[in-house]
Amino acid sequence: MASKTCLLFCLCFLVSAIFLPKIQSKNSNPFQFLQSLENVQKIDHNYTGIKDLKKYLKKFGYLKNYDDNVPAGLEDAHDNDLLTAVKLYQRSFRLNVTGILDSDTVTQMMKPRCGVPDHVMIKPKNHGHQDDKGKSFHTVAHYQFIRGNPRWSNNQLTYTFSSTAQVPDDLNIRSAFKSAFQSWAQVTNFSFKEVADSSNDADIVIGFHRGAHGDGEPFDGFQGVLAHSLPPTVGTSHYDADEKWSSNSNPGLDKLDLESVALHEIGHVLGLDHETGLPEAVMYPTISYGQTKRDLNDDDIQGIRALYNLS
CATH class of the missing domain: 1.10.101.10 (PGBD-like superfamily/PGBD)
Known part of the structure; x- marks a missing residue:
């Protein structure tokens, strides 16, 4: 009996030695x-x-x-x-x-972050305004545009989903993205409409992937890089399926809010770059687990409206 118990213990130890490092490495921070x-x-x-x-x-x-x-x-x-x-x-x-x-x-x-590089502009832009008495004053804006100022010429954009990786069934992906698109639509003249997954004509293609997924920018697993997107008019937006995503309004400290990250990535798809000097902005490069940023900051709004010459 003792020998069987010893054998069972050894087998359990061997299995743990083989599989535990893989589990730990999957959950380790690439940074x-x-x-x-x-x-x-x-x-x-x-x-x-x-x-x-x-x-x-x-x-x-x-x-x-x-x-x-x-x-x-x-x-x-x-x-x-x-x-x-x-x-x-x-x-x-x-x-x-x-x-x-x-x-x-x-x-x-x-900190977990977007995979789009930071195109650094150290000195913020000063934008002149007038108050209600006609006196001039200046506000500091941190927003930046993607280099070359790429923009969409069409303001009625379609989007679809095309993923190579599964995500949990309880993750309400469509609702999260619909809400994120609506936030940008409310401050611009854009409209966004989802089309069938099989559509090859969508302006924006959203996907969840793991590791290498065909765009030359492989994901690095849990934490590290969360997502990356390409500017107008390429319109791809990719999300790391190894992250612990949540579509709840209160994601918990161990989950990443999908709508907050989607709101950021859509900003890139529309032509905005990172705002490294303004942590409260949606276009700030990093976000923490458990954090929600579902409302556009004034600087985000000023940036997108300036890019598309909206008064």
């Missing part, structure tokens, strides 16, 4: 490597993990000249380009600009 780099600075000439930091900063628009094919032994070198990129990131997110990966910088970098 976790940043924690080991906290307080790294340029005087640390070579430091394991620097190459991953460089890839991160390149992916999100802060390091322009990084070459993946650097000679062996130099991939983890901390150089002037990296120092400049870290400072640019810190300045963009209104952090203390030191070039050192301090705790605040690492915390910001590790």
